[in-house]
Amino acid sequence: MSRKENISSSVIKRLPRYYRFMLELKAQGVERISSKELANMMRLTASQVRQDFNCFGGFGQQGYGYSVNQLHDEIESILGLDSKYGTILIGVGNLGRAVAAHMSFEERGYSLEAIFDQNSKLWGEKIRDIQVQSAEHIEDFCNKHHPKVAILCIPKEAVGDIAKRLYACGIRYYWNFSHYDLSVDYDDVIVENVHMSDSLMILCYQISEKEGNLD
Amino acid sequence: MSRKENISSSVIKRLPRYYRFMLELKAQGVERISSKELANMMRLTASQVRQDFNCFGGFGQQGYGYSVNQLHDEIESILGLDSKYGTILIGVGNLGRAVAAHMSFEERGYSLEAIFDQNSKLWGEKIRDIQVQSAEHIEDFCNKHHPKVAILCIPKEAVGDIAKRLYACGIRYYWNFSHYDLSVDYDDVIVENVHMSDSLMILCYQISEKEGNLD
Numbered sequence: 001m002s003r004k005e006n007i008s009s010s011v012i013k014r015l016p017r018y019y020r021f022m023l024e025l026k027a028q029g030v031e032r033i034s035s036k037e038l039a040n041m042m043r044l045t046a047s048q049v050r051q052d053f054n055c056f057g058g059f060g061q062q063g064y065g066y067s068v069n070q071l072h073d074e075i076e077s078i079l080g081l082d083s084k085y086g087t088i089l090i091g092v093g094n095l096g097r098a099v100a101a102h103m104s105f106e107e108r109g110y111s112l113e114a115i116f117d118q119n120s121k122l123w124g125e126k127i128r129d130i131q132v133q134s135a136e137h138i139e140d141f142c143n144k145h146h147p148k149v150a151i152l153c154i155p156k157e158a159v160g161d162i163a164k165r166l167y168a169c170g171i172r173y174y175w176n177f178s179h180y181d182l183s184v185d186y187d188d189v190i191v192e193n194v195h196m197s198d199s200l201m202i203l204c205y206q207i208s209e210k211e212g213n214l215d
Numbered sequence: 216m217s218r219k220e221n222i223s224s225s226v227i228k229r230l231p232r233y234y235r236f237m238l239e240l241k242a243q244g245v246e247r248i249s250s251k252e253l254a255n256m257m258r259l260t261a262s263q264v265r266q267d268f269n270c271f272g273g274f275g276q277q278g279y280g281y282s283v284n285q286l287h288d289e290i291e292s293i294l295g296l297d298s299k300y301g302t303i304l305i306g307v308g309n310l311g312r313a314v315a316a317h318m319s320f321e322e323r324g325y326s327l328e329a330i331f332d333q334n335s336k337l338w339g340e341k342i343r344d345i346q347v348q349s350a351e352h353i354e355d356f357c358n359k360h361h362p363k364v365a366i367l368c369i370p371k372e373a374v375g376d377i378a379k380r381l382y383a384c385g386i387r388y389y390w391n392f393s394h395y396d397l398s399v400d401y402d403d404v405i406v407e408n409v410h411m412s413d414s415l416m417i418l419c420y421q422i423s424e425k426e427g428n429l430d
């Protein structure tokens with residue numbers, strides 16, 4: 001099934017969740033599922049599910065449901081998860097360590113190839129079979145291996161300098177855990193931010209609204 | 216300035232970012248800013264900024280710009296960041312440790328009161344002056360202190376049981392780092408998810424689109 005152009009970003013944002021449910025259904029041995037069943041599982045409406053899947057071609061048969069395998073493979077391919085984008089991670093504090101150790105990079109389209117930190121005490125330590133090395137080696141590594149993606153797990157204050165160096169090395173894709181607004185500095189980069197404190201503030205709004213603590 | 220009802224969720228989602236820029240402007244000693252300047256800083260359009268601020272009353276004066284202090288205070292109050300919602304954190308792996316140690320809970324509307332883990336080796340360890348305690352104490356603590364919010368930094372497999380216990384303790388607000396879909400089980404909870412692997416997949420889609428690796 002070929003992918004349609006211009007899938008809306010709101011559909012794209014829902015795809016990872018669909019994908020996670022497909023993984024689960026596959027693991028449970030479920031082979032087919034109706035839009036209604038899937039909608040119930042995911043707390044969506046059946047028409048929303050059908051609409052979403054229609055965006056990239058639709059592959060249900062009336063009264064027969066969707067093939068879980070086909071949906072899984074299709075969503076995987078739309079997201080590009082069968083890629084192996086060379087990736088480096090910078091910053092091995094608790095967060096960087098959690099990210100390096102626990103994310104399934106290989107199953108999400110990435111190949112984690114190097115880990116850097118400026119703290120010499122960490123150099124040589126192995127995280128998922130990759131030795132942490134000095135941040136001074138970033139240029140050498142990039143010149144040799146041309147990674148495409150950088151994961152930034154460093155404090156905001158450190159991002160400006162590091163980003164300048166990474167950009168000069170040709171890296172244009174960033175997974176950014178800091179509050180530094182990379183896209184403000186660089187026009188042609190793609191940044192996916194994980195702004196944990198924004199998420200915490202959104203929750204605070206929702207609680208305050210529910211608790212009646214807002215004027 | 217009083218808050219309007221029914222601010223759209225897309226405006227709410229932008230508020231934390233506005234808030235971060237206000238913090239920065241305050242730190243730089245900037246007192247007034249025009250919608251155009253702010254829009255430039257944030258890579259938005261001036262009309263978008265004005266529209267957003269109009270949603271909650273608007274407080275710019277034509278040709279005179281916005282007061283940074285007033286905007287800061289107003290957004291803080293809209294988000295409810297002056298609250299002190301009692302909060303517990305469960306799971307002190309690398310991620311839980313990073314969250315416990317580095318988030319500015321007090322400035323985001325929360326008061327972190329207790330940290331739990333099932334691993335006895337961690338009991339007694341102090342993270343930001345809070346002793347990690349056995350997850351068996353959750354009920355005791357909740358009965359005594361009635362926290363409102365639980366932060367879940369535990370593996371997906373563990374969430375079902377823990378959530379059941381937290382729900383029984385009356386906790387209805389969750390900051391969830393696992394892939395467990397809490398809102399599927401419970402109708403009346405508010406969950407803010409940080410799905411890091413979804414974010415990684417979205418980035419993969421964007422890279423694949425840019426690199427022309429999608430059919």
